[in-house]
Amino acid sequence: MAAPLPTPGVGPSPAEPAGACTSCALAPSTARLARLGLAPGRHDHVVALAGNPNTGKSTVFNALTGLRQHVGNWAGKTVARAEGGFSFGGAGYRIVDLPGTYSLLSTSTDEDVARDVLLFGRPDVVVVVVDATRLERNLPLVLQIRQITGRVVVALNLVDEARRHGITVDTRHLTRELGVPVVATAARRNEGLPELLAAIAQVATADDPPKPLRLTHHDPALEKAVADLAAQVEARFPGVPNSRWVALRLLEGDAGIEEAVRNGTLGDLATPREAA
C-alpha cells in the first residue's frame, strides 16, 4: 500500500486552465484549489465535504446545492470531484464533494484526492460527514482532520438510522470533546440541514477558529524526533501550519508528504490564508 501520492498540486486533468483565476481576491484558497483542478468561481467561501465511505456526503451535497449529483461510489480511475454552489446569509459558497476515506495517512487513489484537497486546497470549512451508527469507526478521520485544521463542522449523519437502532449520541458532549460544532442530520430526509448551514457559516466567518489539535507523545524519544524534524520543516517552509503533523508523516515514511517536501509543494501550505 505504499503507492506514492500523485504530486500534490498537480491533480488529475484539471478541468480548467489554472491561470484563469479572476476571483482570487475574493477567496485566497481559490488559486490553490485551481491548481488541484477545481474550477474557481465567484464565491466567498470554499467548503469541502469529507468522511468515511458511504456516510451520506453526496446526499448532503445534493441537499445543500439542490443538484442531482450521482449518489454512490466514485467509479473509475480518473477521479472527478463534484462541485456545486449555494448561497446562505448573503454569502456565496463553493462546495466540493470528496470521495470517502478512512484515513489521511495510508492512502488509495480515491483517498489521495480527499487528502490533496484537505491538505493543499485549504478549504475555508471542512464538513466531516460521519455515520452516527458507526461513530467509533468514523472518529479517527475526524481527529486526523482536526489535526490539520480547526475550521471543521461535524455532520452527525444517519441519525434516523441511529434512532432505529436505539442509539442516541450526545452531540453537546461531542462538540465539547472535539472543539468544533457537531450537528445531527438525516440528510436523506432534509433533517438538520438548516442547523448545518448555520454552523458552516459560523465557522467560515470565524475570526478566531479553534486551533488544530496537537497530539503529544508520551515517548520522549519520539517527542524529540518530532520536535527536531518539525523545526527543520518550519525552517525550510516558514509559516507552514502543522509542522508537527508533517514531521510525524515523514517519520512514518509517508511517500506523498516526502514528495511534497522534496518538490516544494509543501510551501503552498505556508501561504497565509488571510492577509493578517
Next chain:
Amino acid sequence: MTLDELPRGQRAVVTALDLRGGERRRLMDLGLLPGAAIRADMTSPLGDPTAYEVRGALVVLRRGQAKTVHVEHSGTPSGSTER
C-alpha cells in the same frame, strides 16, 4: 493466538500487530487497533481470505495478513471495544 486461528463466528480483542510501515498503518486505519473487538465472519470457500467484522464494518484479510494480528479471546459483545 493470531487472528487466522480465530474460528468462524468467534469474537476476540486485538492485542498487537506484527507489522511495520504502510501495512501496519493500513490495518490500523481499517480499525484494527489494540483493544478493538473483532469477529471472524465469513471464510471464502477455499478458506482464504476471511472477512472480519470490526467496528461495524467488514474487513477482508488474507491468511498472511491475519497471521500478523495478535488477538485474545473475549466475552465482549459484538461492536463493543471498551478497553
